[in-house]
Amino acid sequence: MTRDETINFLRREQQIDDMKAVMSTPEGRRFIxxxxxxxxxxxxxxxxxxxxxxxxNEGSRNCGLLLLAEIxxxxxxxxxIMQKEAIENExxxxxxxxxxxxxGDFDN
Structure with a gap:
């Protein structure tokens, strides 16, 4: 593996670890x-x-789909888990x- 390949590999591993850390908490899943x-x-x-x-709208949606694909x-x-929590919260x-x-706490 070349130096650049190693750097890219390590960056990708860090990105995956970051995403898993965010997705490992209820707060992170609500945010996502x-x-x-x-x-x-x-x-x-x-x-x-x-x-x-x-x-x-399609541009915004594409960003969201990239995030979803990563997850x-x-x-x-x-x-x-995130989907189930979102349904329960709703x-x-x-x-x-x-x-x-x-x-009568809210006005219609």
Whole structure:
């Protein structure tokens, strides 16, 4: 292995270790889930009549898909954990919101 190949290999290993460290905590998984959502990975990017907006959305989505591919390549088990936690958090937040609305804590 050449010096450059060794350097690239070590960099890649560090990137993988960093991603696994982030994905190993609930806080890291929430952060990544939020980033994937903001990037538009889980929604269509097409906007009828607006090719510029669609292109912009696709660029954002592509960044999210690159992150998702990295996760699925190196830590797919953590994706499943992250997805399950996101679903549980969504249910918990909905119950709390419904309870607060029922008490009149929020205005509609």
């Amino acid at each position: 889930w939020r980033q994937l959502g903001e990037a538009g990975v889980f929604r269509p990017s097409f906007v009828a009549g607006s090719p510029d907006t669609t292109s912009f 699925m390549s190196e830590a797919p088990e953590n994706f499943l 249910r918990r937040n909905k119950k709390e919101t419904d309870r607060n609305i029922g008490r």
